[in-house]
């Protein structure tokens with residue numbers, strides 16, 4: 029049985045040796061660690077964040093965000109809109125704070141990858157065994173009606189009235205109680221985040237896990253990676269602790285698609301591909317709040333329980349959403365007494381969102397001198413704006429079809445609240461600018477994308493960095509382009525395939 033070592037356990041500088049060191053314990057890294065460990069490899073898993081227990085989770089949105097997310101949850105893109113983007117710093121990575129949505133990308137999306145990115149075997153049929161293995165390991169199943177709650181069922185009703193195909197979301201949960209708290213950490217421990225699903229399986233096979241251990245450099249000799257080095261960092265403050273070096277026969281980077289290119293650049297490895305850090309892509313998300321006459325009891329229900337894939341070909345996916353009330357309240361209009369009255373209306377509210385595939389909108393992760401914190405240059409291409417306008421209009425229609433009395437679309441320059449579909453029609457025409465939209469970008473990918481051509485991508489189809497023998501990447505950075513749907517599951521399926529390549533190489 030392996031061990032989880034924390035900041036408090038490491039008083040001195042240390043060196044460890046293993047077959048494979050995996051950096052990052054999020055969905056990508058945890059899959060690789062689990063697979064390698066079960067294949068009998070000696071694995072060290074290094075994670076910068078601490079391990080959280082159910083009693084550590086707080087439902088106060090601001091406090092939770094500060095604890096669980098990088099840059100206190102205030103990381104944003106720079107470009108034609110400042111878009112907040114959240115990356116977790118915790119054992120389990122993004123799986124600890126996400127809504128557990130597990131969707132396979134549509135066949136049309138995956139089947140286009142081979143031709144466009146010069147790949148041989150990345151069609152849906154090639155990846156199906158990897159999806160199957162991951163889904164079984166993390167318990168993916170459709171959200172049952174008992175935990176949908178009123179606000180998810182209103183989405184179903186709106187879609188039914190309009191004849192839009194919709195379905196319960198498949199999620200990696202076991203025994204969900206519908207508390208709607210996925211984003212601040214599942215206190216019921218129902219969500220099968222990787223810290224409670226896959227990391228324990230790796231530990232059972234002897235993996236050593238270092239938490240609060242920040243990797244700062246990949247160690248390289250010629251074409252070979254020989255390990256990583258870094259420092260223990262005190263949880264929550266990031267204060268430096270003892271130094272460490274992990275020597276290994278192969279290195280897998282799964283620090284997330286923003287941190288991994290920064291590590292490659294700091295280790296002078298970015299030169300192996302001009303594409304490193306480029307092609308930064310997001311799913312910009314827009315959300316509409318609807319207010320109903322009757323209470324919606326929004327405190328009960330799966331955080332995101334229902335969705336529709338009917339608009340994927342038009343560039344967006346729509347779904348239900350709920351977040352910490354303190355965060356949602358920022359949406360409400362008014363001041364003083366009027367604001368107070370609006371706050372009370374949260375009990376009558378529901379939120380539906382859309383995530384958009386905006387393939388013309390690219391950006392770049394750049395190294396900030398002397399720091400592991402990145403610059404994120406990303407702009408929404410104006411040609412992609414109509415996709416978001418169409419999405420907002422569709423969400424408005426669903427709300428009014430479900431019986432909403434008003435909607436709050438969250439677009440600067442338009443009425444804060446709209447009381448009829450006629451009033452909302454202005455959303456369809458989309459006469460607004462990128463910076464008018466209240467977008468969030470929590471789905472990030474492609475900064476180390478796989479591509480058959482080393483000049484155009486960072487890794488090959490098995491996740492191996494072009495120009496190296498034994499350095500792999502296994503996070504959402506290798507997804508070559510928007511998967512059209514929530515990206516965790518495809519990241520895990522690709523990581524599962526990367527693991528096979530690593531096993532074959534050590």
Ligand SMILES: Cc1cc2nc3c(=O)[nH]c(=O)nc-3n(C[C@H](O)[C@H](O)[C@H](O)COP(=O)(O)OP(=O)(O)OC[C@H]3O[C@@H](n4cnc5c(N)ncnc54)[C@H](O)[C@@H]3O)c2cc1C
Nearest residue numbers: 052054056076121122126127129243284503504514515516
């Ligand atoms: C609020 C939110 C909700 C989301 N909801 C969903 C959803 O429901 N479904 C879905 O499909 N997707 C969702 N996503 C996206 C999904 O969580 C990510 O795509 C996924 O977590 C990416 O996995 P990853 O392994 O690439 O990176 P991450 O999950 O970011 O994991 C990377 C890990 O590496 C660690 N790390 C970084 N740098 C270092 C370093 N230098 N040294 C050591 N460790 C390091 C990090 O601390 C982190 O734990 C959501 C994201 C957010 C933020």
Ligand code: SF4
Nearest residue numbers: 204205207208210214
């Ligand atoms: S809805 Fe609540 S109980 Fe269900 S997985 Fe999310 S946080 Fe856990």
